[in-house]
Amino acid sequence: MKSECDLVVVGSGAAGLACAITARKRGLDVVVLEKEPVFGGTTALSGGVLWIPLSRHGRQQNPADSVEAVRRYMQAETGRFYDDEAVQCFLDNGPRMVDFFERDTEMKFISTLYPDYHPSAPGGVNIGRSILAAPYDIRGLGKDMARLRPPLKTITFIGMMFNSSNADLKHFFRATRSLSSFFYVARRLASHVKELALYGRAVQVTSGNALAARLAKTALDLGIPILTDTPVKRIVMEGERAIGVLAAGPGGDRRIAARHGVVLATGGFPHDLRRIARAYPHVQRGHQHLSPTAEGNTGDGANMAEAVGGVVDIRFQEPAAWMPVTRVDFGKGEVGVFPHLLDRYKPGVIGVLANGRRFTNESNSYHDVGAAMVKACEGMSETAMWLVCDKGALSKYGLGYVKPAPMPIRGFVRNGYLIEGRTLAELAARAGIDVTGLEQTVREYNRDAVRGEDPAFGRGSTSFNRYLADPEHQPNPCVAPIERGPFYAVKLVMGDLGTFDGITTSVVGEVLRRDGRPISGLYAVGNDRASIMGGNYPGAGITHGPNMTFGYVTANHIADLAAGSTAGRRGAQERLAA
Numbered sequence: 042m043k044s045e046c047d048l049v050v051v052g053s054g055a056a057g058l059a060c061a062i063t064a065r066k067r068g069l070d071v072v073v074l075e076k077e078p079v080f081g082g083t084t085a086l087s088g089g090v091l092w093i094p095l096s097r098h099g100r101q102q103n104p105a106d107s108v109e110a111v112r113r114y115m116q117a118e119t120g121r122f123y124d125d126e127a128v129q130c131f132l133d134n135g136p137r138m139v140d141f142f143e144r145d146t147e148m149k150f151i152s153t154l155y156p157d158y159h160p161s162a163p164g165g166v167n168i169g170r171s172i173l174a175a176p177y178d179i180r181g182l183g184k185d186m187a188r189l190r191p192p193l194k195t196i197t198f199i200g201m202m203f204n205s206s207n208a209d210l211k212h213f214f215r216a217t218r219s220l221s222s223f224f225y226v227a228r229r230l231a232s233h234v235k236e237l238a239l240y241g242r243a244v245q246v247t248s249g250n251a252l253a254a255r256l257a258k259t260a261l262d263l264g265i266p267i268l269t270d271t272p273v274k275r276i277v278m279e280g281e282r283a284i285g286v287l288a289a290g291p292g293g294d295r296r297i298a299a300r301h302g303v304v305l306a307t308g309g310f311p312h313d314l315r316r317i318a319r320a321y322p323h324v325q326r327g328h329q330h331l332s333p334t335a336e337g338n339t340g341d342g343a344n345m346a347e348a349v350g351g352v353v354d355i356r357f358q359e360p361a362a363w364m365p366v367t368r369v370d371f372g373k374g375e376v377g378v379f380p381h382l383l384d385r386y387k388p389g390v391i392g393v394l395a396n397g398r399r400f401t402n403e404s405n406s407y408h409d410v411g412a413a414m415v416k417a418c419e420g421m422s423e424t425a426m427w428l429v430c431d432k433g434a435l436s437k438y439g440l441g442y443v444k445p446a447p448m449p450i451r452g453f454v455r456n457g458y459l460i461e462g463r464t465l466a467e468l469a470a471r472a473g474i475d476v477t478g479l480e481q482t483v484r485e486y487n488r489d490a491v492r493g494e495d496p497a498f499g500r501g502s503t504s505f506n507r508y509l510a511d512p513e514h515q516p517n518p519c520v521a522p523i524e525r526g527p528f529y530a531v532k533l534v535m536g537d538l539g540t541f542d543g544i545t546t547s548v549v550g551e552v553l554r555r556d557g558r559p560i561s562g563l564y565a566v567g568n569d570r571a572s573i574m575g576g577n578y579p580g581a582g583i584t585h586g587p588n589m590t591f592g593y594v595t596a597n598h599i600a601d602l603a604a605g606s607t608a609g610r611r612g613a614q615e616r617l618a619a
Contacts, residue, residue, distance in 0.1 A: 043072055043266065043297060044295070044296070044297060044298065045285075045297070045298040045299075045300070046070045046071060046072045046297065046298070046299060046300070047064070047069040047070040047071065047299065047300050047301045047603065048061070048064050048069050048070070048071045048072075048299055048300075048301050048302055048303075048304065048596075048599060049071075049072050049074060049285065049286050049297055049299040049302075049303045049304070050064075050071060050072070050073045050074070050304045050306055051074050051273045051286065051303065051304065051305050051306060051307055051341070051342065051345075052073075052074075052075065052082060052305070052306035052307040052308060052342070052567065052569070053073050053075040053080035053081060053082055053253075053257070053267055053269075053306075054081065054082030054083060054084040054085075054253070054306060054308055054567055054568075054588075055082075055084040055252055055253065055256060055567070055585050055588055055589050055592070056306045056566040056567025056568070056569075056588035056589060056591070056592040057073060057082075057304065057306030057566065057567060057592065058073065058253075058256035058257060058259075058260050058592075059138070059142070059256065059566075059588070059589040059592035059593055059596075060304050060306065060566050060592035060593070060595055060596045061073050061260055061265050061304075061596070062142075062146060062256065062259050062260055062263065062265070062596075063141070063592065063593045063596035063597060063600075064596040064599060064600055065260070065263045065264075065265050066141075066145060066263070067596065067597065067600035067603075067604075068600065068603075069301060069596075069599070069600055069603060071265050072265070072266050072268065072297065073260065073265055073266065073267045073268065074268050074271045074272075074273055074286070074288055074297075075267060075268065075269045075270075075271060076270070076271065076272035076273070076307075076337055076341070077190075077269065077270070077335070077337040078188070078269050078270050079188050079189060079190040079191075079269060080188055080189065080190065080253070080257055080267050080269055081189055081190035081249075081250070081253030081254070081257065082190070082253070082308050082335050082337075082338070083249075083308050083334040083335045083338060083538075083539055083568075084249050084252055084253045084256075084585070085189065085190035085191070085192065085249050085250050085252075085253040085254075085335075086190065086192060086193045086249055086250075086333065086334065086335060087248065087249030087252070087538070087584075087585070088173075088248050088249055088382075088581070088582075089173055089174040089247070089248035089249035089250070089251055089252040089585070090153065090155070090171050090172070090173050090174075090248075090581045090582035090585060091139075091150070091171065091172050091173075091174075091582040091585040091586040091589060092170055092171050092579070092580045092581060092582035092583045092585075092586035092587075093135040093136065093138070093139055093170065093171075093172055093582070093586045093590070094106065094111040094132060094135065094170045095107075095108065095111065095132065095135070095136050095170075096135065096136045096139045096140075096150075096172060097136065097139070097140065098139070098150060098151075098152045098169075098172050099152075099169040099170050099172070100169075101152070102152055102168050102169040103166055103168055103169030103170075106166055106169055106170070108132055109164075110164040110166070111132060111164060111170075112128065112132070112164070113163045113164030114157065114159075114162060114163060114164030114165050114166075114579060115128050115164070115574075115579065116163075116164075117159075117162045117163045117164065117165075118159065118162065118574065118575075118577045118579040119573070119574055119575035119577055120575060120577075121575075122356075122357070122574075122575025122576070123575065124548075124573060126548050127548050127573045128573065130548050130549075130591075130594060131573060131587055131590055131591070134590050134591075134593060134594050135586060135587075135590045137593075138589055138590045138593040139172070141593065142589075146255070146256075146259040147177075147181075147255045147256075147258045147259045147262070148174070148252075148255045148256065148259065149174070149175040149255065150172040150173065150174060150175060151172065151173050151174075151175050152169075152172060152173075153171045153172060153173050153581070154168055154508065155168070155170075155171040155505075155508065155580065155581040155582075156168060156503070156504040156505040156508055156580075157170060157505065157579055157580040158405075158406040158408075158409070158505050158578060158579055158580050158581070159503075159505070159579065160503055160504050160505055161503055165579075167504045170580055171580055171581040171582045171586075172582070173248075173582075174247075174248065174249070174251045174252035174255060175251065175255075176245060176246065176247045176251050177245075177246055177247075177250075177251040177254045177255050177258075178244055178245055178246075179244050179246055179250075179254045180240075180244050181254075181258050182254060182257065182258055182261070185257065185261060185267075186240075186244070188267075188269055189250070189253065189254055189257065190250075190253065190335070191242060191250075192243075192246070192248070192249070192250045193333055193377075193378075193380075194371075194377050195333070195369050195377040195378060195379040195380070195442055196379070196380065196382070197243070232245065233245075249585075252585070268288075268290070270290070270291065271288050271289065271290050272288065272289050272341070273286045273287070273288045273289075273341065273345070274286075274287045274288065274289060274294065275287050275345060275348060276303055276345050276346075276348070276349050276563065277296060277298075278349055281350075281560065281561060282560075282561040282562045283299070283302065283303045283349065283560060283561065283562035283563035284298060284299060284562060285297050285298040285299045285303065286299070286303055299562070300603075301562070301599055301602065301603045301606075302562045302563065302564055302599050303562060303563055303564070304550070304564045304565070304566055304595065304596075304599075305342035305345065305346060305544065305552070305563070305564065305565040305566070305569045306342070306565070306566045306567045306569055306592070307338065307340075307341040307342035307567075307569055308334070308335060308337070308338035308342075308539065308567065308568050308569070309334075309338055309340070309342075309343075309539050309540035309543055309567070309568030309569060310338065310339065310340030310343050310540050310543075311332040311334045311338050311361065311537050311539055311540055312332060312334065312335075312336055312337070312338050312339045312340075313338075313339045313340030313343070313344075316340050316343065316353075317330065317361075319355060320355045320360040320361070320540070320542060321360065321361065321535075321537075322415055322419075323415050323418065323424035323535050326419075326424070328418070328423050328424040328425075328534075328535070329423065329424070329425075329534045329535070330534070330535050330536065330537075331366050331368060331378045331534055331535075331536045332378070332536050332537050333364070333366060333378040333379075333380050333536055333538075334537065334538065334539055338539070338568075342543075342544065342565060342569035343543065343544060343569065346544045346552050346560075346563070346565060346569075349560060349563065350554045350555075350560055351544050351545070351552045351553070351554065351560060351563070351565075352544070352545040352553060352554065352555050353542070353543060353544050353545070354542065354545065355542050356542060356571070356576075357541050357542050357571075357572075357575060357576025358576055359408070359412050359541065359576040359577065360540060360541055360542040360576060361537040361538075361539065361540045361541055361542075362407075362408055362537055362538040362539050362540075362541060362578055362584065363407065363408045363410075363411025363412055363414075363415065363535060363536070363537055363538075364380045364381070364407045364408070364411060364535075364536045364537055364538050365380075365381045365385075365407060365410055365411055365414060365426065365533040365534070365535065365536065366378050366379055366380050366381065366533060366534060366535070366536035367379045367381065367441045367442065367458070367531055367532065367533055367534070368534070369442045369458065370456055370458065372456075377442075378536060379441055379442045380407070380536065380538070381407065381428070381441060381533060382407065382509075383438075383509055384428060384438060384439065384440055384441060385403040385404060385407075385410065385428065386403075386404045386506065386508075386509040386510045386519060387434065387437075387438040387510060387511055387519075388434070388510065388511055388514045388517070388518060388519055388520050388521030389430050389431060389433065389434030389437075389438075389521035389522065389523055390403065390428055390429070390430045390434055390438070390440070391403060391428070391429055391430075391482070391483075391486060391523065392410070392426045392427065392428050392429070392533075393426065393427050393429060393474060393478070393479060393482055394417060394418065394421070394425075394426055394427075395421060395422075395423070395425065395473065395474055395475065396474075396475045396478045397469060397474050397475040397476070397477065397478020397479035397480070397481070397482050398478050398482055399482055399486070399497065399498060400413060400414070400417040400426075401413035401414070401417070401498060402495075402498040402499050402500055402502075402506070403428075403498075403500065404500045404501060404506035404507075404509075404510065404519045405505075405506065406505065406578055407538075408577075408578035409578070411535060411536075411537075414426055414533075414535060415535060423534070424534065424535050425532055425533060425534050426532075426533050427460075427472055427474055427530045427531065427532050427533070428440060428441065428530060428531050428533060429468070429479070429483070429523065429528065429529070429530045430523060430528070430529055430530075431523045431524055431525050431526060431527075431528050431529070432525060432526065432527050432528070432529070433524075433525060434521065434523070435450070435529050437511075438511070440459065440529060440531055441458070441459075441531040441533075442458065443458070443459050443531070458531065459529055459530075459531060460472045460529065460530045460531065460532070461527050461528070461529055462526070462527060462528050462529075462530075463526050463527050463528075464526055464528070465479055465480050465483055465526075465528055466479075466480060467528075468527075468528045468529070468530055472530045472532065474530070483523050485497070486522070486523065487522040487523060487524065490520050490521060490522040490523075491522050492516075493515070493516035493517030493520050493521075494517065494520065495517070495519070495520050500517070500519040500520050501517040501518060501519035501520055506519050507519060538584065539568045539584055540568055541571070541572040541574065541575075541576045542571055542572075542576070543565070543568060543569050543570050543571040543572065544565040544569050544570055544571065545571060546564070546565050546570050546571070547559060548594075549564075549594055549595055549598040550564040550565055550566055550570065550591060550594065550595035550598065551563070551564055552564060552565050564595050564599065566588065566591055566592045566595050567588040567591075567592065568584065568588065570591065572584075572587065573587055574587070
């Protein structure tokens, strides 16, 4: 372990690695410290999508998009938390960041067809702002392949990953109905089984695993040490300046001096039980919360920043990116968390509360459905919803962790994950849902659903609703009646994809004191830093996009200061010599 460097980055997710790589490319000597035995953080578990308006990819898809349109959209989305300086910095540097990483690193992006999550809002668009990390063969990491955090088990199929772009999954949903999709799936499965036999894991990775792997490959090739199993205990201060960190390691505690700064990139605080008890409304009520984020994201950055005078306020109405989830029992004491990313959009699937009533458009974004769920369950005994469907929808689309036909379902019924009833009344009784309420809700829903309509909540009314639905189901890809038993349900509770609230910083990432003065030498990026989105979720990738962009901005700011201080020292030496 080095005892001195130019820059210490604490955390190995996308934001931290983007910052480290940019700084190294600017000539700084950088060390990345990671407390867990694997690198990649929550990035490696994520969808790997970045919301970067006006990148070259987006301009090719949507040449009519403009700075003015993006600014209107962000003003509409962020409301009173709109920060013109930060937004301008993001718009200026996001496309530059993409070009830099594609030109000078292993990073490659591909376009997606994602609409903004609120495409009908002022400035919203139907395509062109979200990009995706290209798939990657992690054998390129060599021996460090074993240190890459595996993907979230619940969203793989026997360890095989799917693209977040949705195109990949469509073949799997159509495998029993389309010959071309059948052969596509057969090829994928054969290749994956071979990888498992040779390497014990998938080596052709996608989504966030590909994003983390590509960034790590670049960092390691540049000679940036990524020291895993190396938790940082505290920031070392000299007066009011951060000059390094105290880190633990195999050989005991060790100080690492940082000539030009310390960057906190520890992933926010989704597993800091003390802090989320203050920040999350449903946790304040004593209700359950399950986060599929990296378990090491326990608020270390926030705690260390506060210890030296930084500020971590709970300011946003929605302090985290909400994600409705289910608890999955793998057996033998192993438990996972399944994020409900796709099933809610499918025709013939609705969501109800314990009273049996619907409460929102289930085809809205996970964050919007989560926010509606938290609000709707105020005053109830738990924050929970049940997704309900009939046998036909279950066979065609699956439900939660339950896969579509011909995959078996009896094991999920036996362990209680999937609730089954011959009638809606039987389903409701077994699930703990009000029987009369559920029967009335389905009756009212079916009356319009037979025509593909949902006047109550407007399923399928936006391009985003329809994007993740079933385009082959018409007239509305999001709406079908729930008619023929047996009927099925899964129970969802609240989870998150990471925190929005965080350390107060300047636009360039300087950690600020309560009076607004920066703490010299201390910076925060990624989910450690308060989100510029103000607790809102405008589109796919609104964490990775700003996080990598501001990691890039912060690194360039530090490098500029370092160049200035070097030039200043050189000038002073020359004057003394004269």
